Amino acid sequence: MLILLFLLPLSSPLAAPSSPPGSPGGTVWTHFGGLVSSSPDPSLISNLGQGFPDSPPPAFVRNQLQKAMEEGAAPHQYTRSSGHPLLVKELASRYSQHLARDLDPLTSVAITVGASQALYLSLQSLISPGDEVVIFEPYFDLYLSQVKLAGGTPVFVPLDFTPFSDPSGRGGEWTMNPERLKAAVGPRTRCVILNSPHNPTGKVFTRGEMQDIADAISPFPRAVVLSDEVYKFIVHSPPALPPGAPAERVPGHTHFASLPGMYERTLTISSAGKTFSATGWQVGWAIGPESLIAPIQEMLPSVQFCASTLMQEAIAKALPLADEEYEDPASGKKYVSYYAWLLREYTEKRDFLVRALEGAGFRVPDYSKVAGGGFFIFAQVTDEITSEIPADVLGRECAAAPGGRAGEGWALCEYLLESKGVGLIPASPFFSTQSAANEQFVRVAFCKNRKVIEEAGRALLCTSGGGEEGEEEDSQCQALLESASLT
């Protein structure tokens, strides 16, 4: 009788709604997170794996919650289901400028629990059985799970990798092939998920590439673009602007919805989490035409009634302050805005890690030539590095790994964690199929505090076990570190 209780009929792929994708062996996150937490001293690990900051939000953001606790200072009860009035007004105003059109706060905005929920609800509202969703690969693994949960069929469009041997010097750049995209889009296409800046590669889609996407979907009126823009304020290496092009409101970032004819075809999704190092605040949003936003708004009362009034009010109050002059708490140096400081901070950290990774034998893009955004470096491993992986780690059985075995990238990350205390994430889970090519990449996060980044650099570069050879390696290591030091 008890066994009968737990046997649920499996949902057929065409029935709605679908069960969540199972992950019996765990995910790349639970696997590597588990390795970190079960290590002898987790505090000694330089964890550049998980894609969220390790420091709190800036003081002006935290202060909004602090001040909200004063008597009568803030609303503590339910708010409007579609979004707290103060926040939707602020966002409508900002996006009206970004998209150069007049947005109605009541009909163009839906507030969600982080961008993740905006994506979830977008897909839930749009997908009917048989619908296809175009996903560029490599991809943030959440997308695939959410598409399946909505009953959609994923259609993968691989991005092209520019080898480091390429004479242009743009090795490491990922590009979109418009012909490949055109071949993947058709009458069954309901969504194209665009993530720029891109997780995990750090790619920034150019205006030209976005126009190619617009051209590809134009003949198919059902196709909607979900534009995940959570890293948009961290374009550390902007793409070159075409001559005569106007300066962008958000440096280096093109809003897909601002392209001709695309506002009606786009759900623009973003959040406060990455911008303000407040991923635990979970304030996200979807912006778009009433035809696309209304179905999301309709679901919100049944999903959660409303998102947290407290967190929404705090972010609404913080947003205008981010445009004001910002003083670096450590150095006292003043920046024209918080966004300017954020870019500078991430650029310095990126540069340090680039040198450390190169010194350790990885191949990384030359960001003076390659555009980049977000806080991930997508590094290519070389034989020099992989030759160090112990034979008993490479290829061993591992339920969480793609294919159930630790491929080169996966094994390398396990080895680096154990031997050097540096946590990276293998890229293989971000591809739809397993291949030797996919195993060559690892994702390195630099959204960490300076000390952790320095430690990681030191650990990656300095491999000596002592002795004469060790001393020489040490001094080279020291020199590299000094030249790259985060001042």
Next chain:
Amino acid sequence: MSSLSSLSSSLSKPTVWHEFSPLASASGAVNLGQGFPNWDPPGFVKQALKDAVDVPGPAVNQYCRSQCHLPLATALADEYKARPSWSHLPIDPLTNIVSSVGCTQVMYCAFRSLLSPGDEVLLLEPAFDIYASQVKLCGGEPRFCSLTTDLSAPLTSNDVFKFDWEKLEAAITEKTRVLVLNTPHNPTGKMFSMPELSRIAEMVEAHPNLLVFSDEVYEHMVYDDASSPHISFATLPGMWDRTLTLSSAGKTFSTTGWKVGWGVGPEHIIKKMTDLQNWVCFSAPSVTQEAIARSLVRARQPYLEYSSFYAWLADDYRRKRAILTEHLASVGLTPISPQGGFFICADSSSITCPDSVYHEPSLSAPQPMPRDWALARHLTQTVKVAAIPPSPFYSPANVAEASHYLRFAFCKTDEELEEAGRRLREHLGAR
């Protein structure tokens, strides 16, 4: 348009809340409609949030564990294990607790992860209106079974509102996947007794595919521990493995806008919900979860002259219940005194509603406009005291059962309750 998208489009009607909140505001009414307090959370809860924001590193300001922020899971496990009726149950913070964005999203994740298409969910009417729309959004079929009303009984919610056992028994079929219990009950304030819950447990035993979701958000608003204690269905023999117990911080700590809710249950239920939540929003906000974790501990300590915050809370609401009961009775709105929760269902039979109100345009009313809806609009606009019509808490076929009731909330300041009383007497006259 096929099933998934059409499910969400079936929700396009605004809810009763979307009509009455703006109406109350526009009319300058004392809002005894929507069930949230009009005061700040207690000082220790606000302090807990301030402390939470200041925790260094990523522990609180960044993503927490998808299942539940661990300090909150630990605090909840401790809280439930400390309750005598729960002490025999194995509550592991790592496997038996899930948190989400208010109890509402806990319920959503439960339905979404545990219902297969076509599964039935049995709701006891009157039922919080969101349950039915959640069931439909998640591909299930809501079914309804009404509580009976006996106004010849003593006028308390436990005595007036009862179960029709034959009807309930008939309503549970092989397709029934979930039975939703809500105790203390919104809107009536009824608290399900041990004999009643035991009878339900027998039915659950007889139907192996049936799970119970027990919504207990008003669990600390209990006015007579001796004769009407709060009982969690999960604590009945054999029911732990069949039950998801839901609750939240919102009503207890006057933080409905913080949206911290949780579910407690056996691993097989909690795991499915967690797997789903991973993809819905990844995790609920961590900051508020941390604040509530700390508040749960503090709430068990002496508070003012009381043994705990909960003891103070129950006493304060008991006092407010008396104030509103008297005001309602004084104008012939016969109150059915609730044993729990902060709502009073009042019998409105002796009040007349002007005909014109029935023809007013309404965003959300069933057509033709039911009597209770019209009366609630009249009270809100003319008497300037907002109440909620209970008809949204009934399925369309049973809306008439609500026609002679109105739901009033007493989670309001004493001043507001007094003002409401004054306005009621001014317009309806003392009886």
